[in-house]
Amino acid sequence: xxxxxxxxxxxxxxxxxxxxxxxxxxxxxxxxxxxxxxxxxxxxxxxxxxxxxxxxxxxxxxxxxxxxxxxxxxxxxxxxxxxxxxxxxxxxxxxxxxxxxxxxxxxxxxxxxxxxxxxxxxxxxxxxxxxxxxxxxxxxxxx
Numbered sequence: 001x002x003x004x005x006x007x008x009x010x011x012x013x014x015x016x017x018x019x020x021x022x023x024x025x026x027x028x029x030x031x032x033x034x035x036x037x038x039x040x041x042x043x044x045x046x047x048x049x050x051x052x053x054x055x056x057x058x059x060x061x062x063x064x065x066x067x068x069x070x071x072x073x074x075x076x077x078x079x080x081x082x083x084x085x086x087x088x089x090x091x092x093x094x095x096x097x098x099x100x101x102x103x104x105x106x107x108x109x110x111x112x113x114x115x116x117x118x119x120x121x122x123x124x125x126x127x128x129x130x131x132x133x134x135x136x137x138x139x140x141x142x143x
Contacts, residue, residue, distance in 0.1 A: 013119040013142055017107045022074035025100035027062050032097075035066045062095035067133050071125050074103035079140045085113055089123065089136030099127045105138070117142040 029047075036042050041063055044051035052060045068089050075087060095101065105123040112118065123136040 013107055013110075013140070015107050015109060019074065019078045019105035019107075019121065019123075022070065022077060022103040023100065024070050024103065026098040027066075027095065027101070029060070029097065031066075032060065032062060035063055039063065039065060041065065059097055061097065062099070064091045064095075064134075067091075067095050067101065067125055068136075070101060071103045071123055071134055071136060075105065075121070075123065075138055075140075078105070083141040083143075084138060085116075085118060085141060086139040087136065088138075089134050091134055093131055093133050095127070095133050101133065102126050102128065110142075111139075113139060113141075 032046050036047055043063075045055060045057070046060050046063050049060055052058075068091075071089060072087060075084060103123075103125050105121045107119045108122045109120045110117065111120055118139050118141050121138040121140065123134075123138060124132055125134040126132050
C-alpha cells in the first residue's frame with residue numbers, strides 16, 4: 001500500500017525542511033505488468049523470468065522509470081505540479097521485486113529563478129535497507 005505522510009505547507013519551504021515521505025510497495029509482478037502496459041515498456045527483463053534468468057539475473061526487476069515516477073509523484077504530492085520548474089534524477093541501483101521504497105526530499109537552498117522565489121530540493125529513493133536507488137533534484141516555486 002502506498003502512503004504519503006502529509007502535505008507540505010509552502011510556508012515550510014526553508015533550508016533543511018523535509019518533504020513528506022512517500023512509501024510505496026512492496027512492488028509486485030502485477031505492478032510491473034500494469035506499468036509495462038501503461039508505459040508501453042514491455043522489455044522482457046521486467047516481465048519474463050526466463051528471459052531475466054538467461055540474462056544472468058535471479059528474477060525480473062522493476063522498471064527504472066517506475067521508480068523515477070514514484071519520486072515524481074512524491075514531489076507533486078508535496079507541491080502542486082504547476083510550481084515544479086525543474087526535475088531530474090539519476091539511476092543508481094536496480095530495484096528488485098517486492099521491495100518497499102521510501103521517496104524523500106529536503107530543501108537545500110532558497111534561490112531566485114527568473115525573478116521568482118524558489119527552493120532547490122535534493123531528492124532520493126531508498127529501499128527499507130537504506131540502499132539508494134535514485135538520487136535527484138528539483139526546483140520549485142515558493143508560491
